Structures are given as structure tokens and as C-alpha cells.
Amino acid sequence: MSTYNTRQRSTVEGFFRDHGDRGFTPEDTAAALSSVPRSTVYRLIAQLADEGMLRRTATDGRKAVYQYQEKGCSSHMHIRCLGCGRTMHLDEPTTRAIEEIVSSATGFDVLDTTVFEGVCRECRECGR
Ligand SMILES: [Zn+2]
Ligand SMILES: [Zn+2]
Incomplete structure (x- = not known):
């Protein structure tokens, strides 16, 4: 130690x-x-x-x-922008809704710590 x-x-x-x-x-x-x-x-x-x-x-x-990682970040999903590298928080209702949709479509239990990758609005608007 x-x-x-x-x-x-x-x-x-x-x-x-x-x-x-x-x-x-x-x-x-x-x-x-x-x-x-x-x-x-x-x-x-x-x-x-x-x-x-x-x-x-x-x-x-x-x-x-x-x-x-802020306290509580383990209980909601995140979205990460491939343009600027920022990671944003999805709120808990959105996290629960995604879990339900995926679960009812596939029976798959998605982890709360899932990070979606994509492109944020600012990066889309400036064409990154
Ligand atoms: Zn978070
Ligand atoms: Zn971005």
C-alpha cells in the first residue's frame, strides 16, 4: 500500500x-x-x-x-460524441425507457452503464 x-x-x-x-x-x-x-x-x-x-x-x-464520474452515474446510461469526445448523461426515465424497449424486443437486459456513441447536435450543425 x-x-x-x-x-x-x-x-x-x-x-x-x-x-x-x-x-x-x-x-x-x-x-x-x-x-x-x-x-x-x-x-x-x-x-x-x-x-x-x-x-x-x-x-x-x-x-x-x-x-x-459523478455520484449516481452508475444508475443511468450515457451518450458519447465521436466528434468532440464529450460524454453526456441520459436521465433515469430515459435509461429505464431504453431498457424496457430493448428488453421487450429482445429479452436482453441492457446494463445501466451502457454508453451510446454518436454525434451531438453541435457537431452535426458544424458538420464534424
Ligand atoms: Zn452520468
Ligand atoms: Zn460533439
Whole structure:
């Protein structure tokens, strides 16, 4: 059990919280946080993901993408834009309605943590 510098941990945590509408690979995070050593950023991300503060939203090629997870995010689905990389929350009634539609059509029980991928309105309007 090792402990990391508290200031480094809160720097990494704060970075994800401040950019809570999108996800980052550990490489992107390390590049944005030049004050924290790269290997420490990687270990802190793994630790925060274990604790449930970050969740893996997708993979960018072979790299994992992590995003800040608000409390309660495990009980609704998310939509992720392939244009700008933002992830947005679906509210619980929408999540339940999707589950019902899929279940009655196929008998399939969809996970609450499902992330749909698509293109958001802003990106569609600017043609990304
Ligand atoms: Zn959410
Ligand atoms: Zn977008």
C-alpha cells in the first residue's frame, strides 16, 4: 500500500472534475499536467478508477479513456460524441425507457452503464 503526494492526487482529481464532460487517456492527462510525473499520473488514474471516481468510458484505439464520474452515474446510461469526445448523461426515465424497449424486443437486459456513441447536435450543425 503506497501513498501518493496529496497535492498530486488533488491535481489529477481536479483536472478530471474540471473537464467532467469529456474523457482523457492517461497520456493526454499526463501531457496536460506537467507538474505531476507521468508515472504518478498513470498510477493515480488507476487508483481513482478503482475507487469509482473515474470510469472507463471507451477506448481510443488501444488506449483506455477515463472520465470523471459523478455520484449516481452508475444508475443511468450515457451518450458519447465521436466528434468532440464529450460524454453526456441520459436521465433515469430515459435509461429505464431504453431498457424496457430493448428488453421487450429482445429479452436482453441492457446494463445501466451502457454508453451510446454518436454525434451531438453541435457537431452535426458544424458538420464534424
Ligand atoms: Zn452520468
Ligand atoms: Zn460533439
